[in-house]
Amino acid sequence: MNSLPPVCDYEGSRYQEEFWERGQRAYEDACEAQTLRRLLPRSGRLLLELGAGAGRNTSRYTGYDRIVLLDYSRTQLAQSRERLGDEPRYTYVAANIYRLPFVDGLFDGTTLIRTLHHLAQPAEALIEIRRVLAERATFVLEYANKHNLKAIARYVLRRQTWSPNSLAPIEFAPLNFDFHPQAVRAWLTQAGFRIERQVTVSHFRVGWMKRALPTRMLVALDRLAGTTGDLWQLSPSVFARARAVGASATANGYFQCPACGGSSLEEVALVHGASGLRCSTCQRLWPLRNGIYDFKEAIEV
Ligand SMILES: C[S@@+](CC[C@H](N)C(=O)[O-])C[C@H]1O[C@@H](n2cnc3c(N)ncnc32)[C@H](O)[C@@H]1O
Ligand SMILES: [Zn+2]
Structure with a gap:
């Protein structure tokens, strides 16, 4: 497996606790919850949650009969197992997104939230994700958008050297990338997906706004702003719902x-x-x- 791209290692990380629980991110978390409600199908058979981390989102996937939580970090999975328990509905798998340990065409749904931004070879990963999906499976993807208002303003005011307009990913910290929406759309198409809907998210991720205004109000405004997601994407986070198109193998095994x-x-x-x-x-x-x-x-x- 040596030839695979590098992986951002979360082994032993306290990400859930430090970033979410102590990081004042109730607004972002609620925005993501409402966007998932908007984009996920009402029902499904078997969902693959890629980069599941500590299982922050897993209980939001209510329509699916079974969920496979996959993450490269064993300790993140141990935290999600602690949170969700050992119900037969959940299967915990430590593996690499670039080499998924499942047969072709197995899943009718998958999600990749706050994880694409760690992938140095996103196009390669999307092809591997498409391989394990059945025909017409749903893919809900979140990515960090380099073409956001703050980056555009900083670039115009010469406070940032990299251009938010170029299609190339920007690696702002080791194995942390922001992507251009146009590039993500092209990779999805090449991998065998058709985008059905885009929702822009976390428009008001600004410290003073989050402190000054009630979270519920900001989340409601975010919902409104997100409705133009198919027309333009200028928020720091973008969600897309895509459909697996073209033929898939009939799953033979697991x-x-x-x-x-x-x-x-x-x-x-x-x-x-x-x-x-x-x-x-x-x-x-x-x-x-x-x-x-x-x-x-x-x-x-
Ligand atoms: C920022 S966390 C997001 C966790 C969760 N999706 C959430 O939104 O709370 C990113 C997760 O992706 C996982 N990850 C990163 N690269 C991976 C890879 N190549 N294969 C599998 N998991 C990976 C990390 O271990 C980490 O748990
Ligand atoms: Zn073997």
Whole structure:
């Protein structure tokens, strides 16, 4: 797996607590909740939540029968499991978005919220995401928009050197990218998606406004401002609902070995009551530890 793009490592991070719970982001969180309500289908069979983190959004995916939470960080998944519990409705998977451990055409829905901005090769990731989706599956994507009003104003006033108008991603910190909406739309189309709707979000992400005005009011105004999302995108965060177009393979199985692509994985018992999935093609053994299927590193037996 050495040839894969670098991953922004959240292992051991206190992201949920520091960024959301202590970061005064009730406004952003409520805006995202209302946007998800707007964009998600009422019902679905199997949803793949990519970059699920600590499961902040998972309970918002009410229409789906089952949800697979996937994240590269085992500790983020452990936090989401603590939050959501071990209901059969949830499956926890540690894996890399660039090499998803599922057979083609498996899911009828997927979300990628606040995670595209960590991907150095977004076009590559979107192709891999399309692979595991059934025909007409729904994809709800959020990305950080470089062509936002604040960046445009700073550029015009010469307080920022990079141009918000160029289509190239801007890496403002290591493995943290802002994207141009036009570039994201082109990558989605190339990967086999058709955009149905765009919603601009978090228009009022300004410290003094958040302090001075009631959150409920700002969230209501954000909803109103977001209705023009198909016409222009000038907010720091943009959501898009896309549909998987073109043919998909009929899913045959569930997990797929991320190392060799084999789709016959058999459950095996290990010592001390642990278990894992053995790939019958390459014989690698992927552990199931503390309720999390771990496809980051095969174990030696
Ligand atoms: C900013 S957090 C967002 C978490 C959650 N979606 C939310 O909105 O609260 C980004 C998450 O993406 C995960 N991530 C980043 N790159 C990844 C990759 N290549 N494969 C899987 N997960 C990845 C990180 O581990 C982290 O949990
Ligand atoms: Zn294998």
